[in-house]
Amino acid sequence: MSLTVAVQMDPLESINIAGDSTFALMLSAQSRGYALFHYSPEDLNYRDGRVWTRAHPVTVQHVVGDHFRFGRPMSLDLGKDADVVLMRQDPPFDLGYITATHLLERIADQTLVVNDPASVRNAPEKVWVLDFARFMPPTLVTRSLEEARAxxxxxxxxxxxxxxxNGGKAIFKVGTDGANLSSLIEVFNTAWREPHMVQAFLPGVAKGDKRIVLVDGEVAGAVNRIPGEGEIRSNLAVGGSAAQTELTERELEICAALGPELKRRGLLFVGIDVIGGEWLTEINVTSPTGIVAIDRFNGTDTPGRIWDAIEARLAARAA
Known part of the structure; x- marks a missing residue:
């Protein structure tokens, strides 16, 4: 199948090709003969029912410092000229991100957007997970210092x-003495208008925070992310290290519960985070990562599996 793929993402100059999941997807797409275009969400336009963008044709190669080449920029009609849009820019999940989902939703009946933009908008990672609270650690969502102290x-x-x-940023542990809790809530309340997430600390995080990738509702693989020295955060972006892993019975139960709903919502590429083999903490749908490490340990081809799922979706739409 020959496809035209528009990739909505952050600047290619800034990515680390050694572990970037979007870059791995682009390499895989190119190997299949797909035509690739790159654009920024800030370049989206709408007029008279059309959504278009200023996009660069792009080729990629696994060479550090010389990993992409742009062609001459052009106006790309995402509803007529693209078969697939990959929505892969990193959060923050702010009004800019939300507006991009609204615009892409207007072409979703013409072009396959991965992940489905309406579902991404309606499933923010630390909010939608509350639908599966039975798998979560004790959790409080609040702006109240009094509630946090209790x-x-x-x-x-x-x-x-x-x-x-996202990416392990601004995560703080507060000990039994509550030192700095009032200052922390004050800072959070100043920085963000929305409530904050407060969870019971899970000592099991010292053994790792597992990233499990699901493709169209099915488990594709997992990697255990182990915190660095003196850290509680295990995200690879903040110095965590990756280790090979297997899924526990509890993790398989979590995936079985999530899978049908992910498939129904058009959330084709999803990464969930599980601590201690049993506690679900996040469902990452905006720009999940981890497939490069998973494939390195398991000898799998997760980008290929994702493109197979995308081709299957396109074939089902055309039938």
């Missing part, structure tokens, strides 16, 4: 993090 008194140690954060 939660700390109940659970002994807690973690406070932004409700729409």
């Amino acid at each position: 939660f700390l008194a109940e659970h002994g140690e807690i973690v406070v993090k932004p409700l729409h954060g």
Whole structure:
């Protein structure tokens, strides 16, 4: 199948090709003969029912410092000229991100957008996960210092993090003495208008925070992310290390519960985070990562599996 693929993402100059999932997807697409275009969400336009962007034809290669070549920029009608749009820019999940989903939703009946833009908008990672609270650690969503103090008194140690954060940024552990909790909530309340997520601290995080990737609702693989020295955060972006892993019975149960809903919502490439083999903390749908490490350990081809799923979706739409 020959496809034209428009990739909505961050600047290609800034990515680390050694572990970037979007770059791996682009390499795989190119190997299949797909035509690739790159554009930024800030370049989206709408008029008279059309959504278009200023896009660069792009070729990619796995050469550090020389990993992409742009062709001459052109106006690309995403509803007529593209078969697939990959929505792969990193959060923040702000009004700019949300507006991009609204615009792409207007072409979703013409062009396959991965992940489905309406579902991405309606499933923010630390909010939609509350639908599966039975798998989560004790969790509080609040802006209230009083409520946070009561939660700390109940659970002994807690973690406070932004409700729409990403990449392990601004995650804080508060010990039993509650030192700095009031200052922390004050800073969070100043920085963000929305509530914040407060969870019971899980000592099992020292053994790793597992990223499990699901493709069209099915498990494609997993990698265990182990915190660095003196850290509670295991994200690879903040110094965590990757290790090979297998899924526990509890993790398989979580995936089985999530899978049908992911498939129904058109969330084709999803990464979930599970601590201690049993506690679901996030469902990442905006720009999930981890497939390069998974394939390195398991000898799998997750980008190829994702493109197979995309081709199957396109074939079903055409039938």
